[in-house]
Amino acid sequence: MAEKFDAIVVGAGPSGNAAAYTMAKAGLKVLQLERGEYPGSKNVQGAILYSDALEKIIPDFRDDAPLERHIIEQRMWVLDDESYIGTHYRSDEFNKPPYNRYTIIRAQFDKWFSEKVQEAGAMLICETTVSDLLMDGKRVIGVQTDRLGGSIYADIVILADGVNSLLATKAGFHPELEPKNVALAVKEIHFMPQETVEARFNVNGDAGVVIEMAGKITKGMMGTGFLYTNKESLTIGVGCMLSDLKQQKISPYQLLEEMKAHPSIAPILEGGEMKEYTAHLIPEGGYKAIPELCGDGWMIVGDSGMFVNAMHREGSNLAMTTGCFAAETVIELAAEQKPFTAKNLARYREKLNESFVIKDLKKYKNMPDVFHANPQFFTTYPEMLNQAAHKMLRVDGIDKKTKEKQIMANFKQRRSLFGLMGDAYKLWRAFE
Amino acid sequence: MSANVKVEEKLFQNRYRVDAGRPHIQIKDEELCASRCETQQCTVCCPAGCYTLEGNGRIVLITDGCLECGTCRIICNDHRNVAWEYPRGGYGVLFKFG
CATH class of the missing domain: 3.50.50.60 (FAD/NAD(P)-binding domain)
Incomplete structure (x- = not known):
């Protein structure tokens, strides 16, 4: 027995x-x-x-x-081909034990x-x-x-x-998993001296930074990228929904390679030694797919x-x-x-x-559908935002009022006024 | 943008214990891939490049570099032509960092 x-x-x-x-x-x-x-x-x-x-x-x-490191700063980047626009939030509150999260x-x-x-x-x-x-x-x-x-x-x-x-x-x-409910993420770990990590991210001790990214790095696919600081290494990865990858002619590792070559990312990785390449599926179907x-x-x-x-x-x-x-x-x-x-x-x-488990998943239950149906969130908007920032920040003798008008005209041309309002409404509904 | 990257160079950094002669993934019907699958998307989506397209239109699968993610099985939802199991215990990719 x-x-x-x-x-x-x-x-x-x-x-x-x-x-x-x-x-x-x-x-x-x-x-x-x-x-x-x-x-x-x-x-x-x-x-x-x-x-x-x-x-x-x-x-x-x-x-x-x-x-590895406790996180004191979170960066969110929206990338175009040569630029990013983003927010950074850093607080010394996160640098006081007990720490809230770690790599x-x-x-x-x-x-x-x-x-x-x-x-x-x-x-x-x-x-x-x-x-x-x-x-x-x-x-x-x-x-x-x-x-x-x-x-x-x-x-x-x-x-x-x-x-x-x-x-x-x-x-x-x-039943078997559906491509629209799963993302494939590929990732590499790059080793470099601890001092290099700390200098590049302006941290010391065991403090660390995470960068979450969206935009052109996913070539219009629903997905995101990330870069995390470990003690003496960085992990960098990108993930996209399988339903989108299925329509693409670019391999996941090529996508990662192009992301690593982005002018805002490459200097961070400079000189690091890649020691492992991994791939993993992430179940992102949300509440409706449970x-x-x-x-x-x-x-x-x-x-x-x-x-x-x-x-x-x-x-x-x-x-x-x-x-x-x-x-x-x-x-x-x-x-x-x-x-x-x-x-x-x-x-x-x-x-x-x-618990928070189902409450949170329920809160975002429509999010996957909204993003699947509206790829502009991963293509047009990152471009428009970056172009707007570029226009406003470039000093070239054009007055700011004219620049604002040009930006708005570009937004309307790319997405139409109803499109913009509709997108805002969809996001608001999905986050509600 | 960067030149075409060879996935073999990435996989070379990984640790594997290959179960020689016992691939854990198999194409159920090779003829189906060659004649009835238009996109042959496994050759694009597999993050380890395990699936390659031969000159005669056939797909060849070599699982030695497999990262055990499951992508090939799930994207083959039109034909369900991938027989996918985990490797035997202890075999396959052995992540050092994960």
């Missing part, structure tokens, strides 16, 4: 670790399966860690977690988190891919792995297997449940929070000696509904 656990968690990313940690802490017998060589070796993120979600799980994480390197961070999970009492087995869910009718009763030569059983299986969510798709819990989240004997957490707030670039915090809620649901039902039926597990969905 194969060994049986209270719970099996598939995957050792932020959601799986949060779930396994919380259940193990409560004394449940937890098995966690990870296909990578070690937790983190298959995981990719920008990466920003928001303290709040982790603090709720491991309050003293700052004592020993591998953190992290996922391979290191996930390994650390996993050590905490194991200290809490969960059993972790790496280098093991779960190939299928074991079913008894409609009920999940365990998993089939490629390594252990057999089946492993549990009362509940938590699917924290990432954006591709193969297991739930295979089991028929949800699949069924639980059924008899199973729950979905993290990326596999579409838990990403694309508007605010949040994901790992939603992952950890959903992992915790799933675990708490299991702990409560176990204490009440109730079976893990779809009906009882619906409590997980209720917890989500009451």
Whole structure:
């Protein structure tokens, strides 16, 4: 007879670790399966860690977690081919502990988190891919792995297997992902001396800067770019919706290469040594794309449940929070000696509904549709804004009133007055 | 803009443990790609350049540099011609930083 656990968690990313940690802490017998060589070796993120979600799980994480830099400044750039216009927000409030968010390197961070999970009492087995869910009718009763030569059983299986969510798709819990609901991001990490990072971003100590970018870098595709400061490296990446990439003749790595060559970006990377190139899908379908989240004997957490707030670039915090809620649901039902039926597990969905997770995703539920239907937000507007700034700032003997008229005329010509008003209305409605 | 970039040079920085002879992704029906797929978009979208178009119109898939993202499977939604699994445990790309 194969060994049986209270719970099996598939995957050792932020959601799986949060779930396994919380259940193990409560004394449940937890098995966690990870296909990578070690937790983190298959995981990719920008990466920003928001303290709040982790603090709720491991309050003293700052004592020993591998953190790169705490963020004191956020830049938002809208790029044209040769320029950018943007806002920078920097505050010394962000430079006072406890810090609100950090850059992290996922391979290191996930390994650390996993050590905490194991200290809490969960059993972790790496280098093991779960190939299928074991079913008894409609009920999940365990998993089939490629390594252990057999089946492993549990009362509940938590699917924290990432954006591709193969297991739930295979089991028929949800259909295959649609290109319009997923973005592909490609990223590189460039190493340079710590002093160089600090000089280029005007920071010292462990302080850091993030730059979020939109505009011509995505060639009219719905997408964004980013550049984050780590201790002695920078990560730079660009992501676009797969539905848009599918229409393009430019490869993702060419897109990244052209972004790196932008005259406002190239000097920042100058002299750095590129040490890794990664690609990862981001589930950006939002509220409307959230699949069924639980059924008899199973729950979905993290990326596999579409838990990403694309508007605010949040994901790992939603992952950890959903992992915790799933675990708490299991702990409560176990204490009440109730079976893990779809009906009882619906409590997980209720917890989500009451939290920022669903509230935020719901708030932006129309955002993906608005951006898909209005590509001008990624093409015409970045151009117009940059041209307007250029015109106003260039000193050439033309009076400012005339310049304003020219800018307005250009706006109307490019987008028409109704177009401009309509776009403003659409954004207002979507953000409401 | 910058010259055409070779993805091989990027992938060269990565660490892999290739499961020789056991590709985790396969084209289900090669004939379909050659004759019925007009865009052959996998040759453009794959961030690791695993799919290449041969002179005879056929697509060749070599998964050694695969970053395990899932793009090829999802964009092939008109034909569903990609059989996609994760590599066996411990194999495939091993991110140093992620």
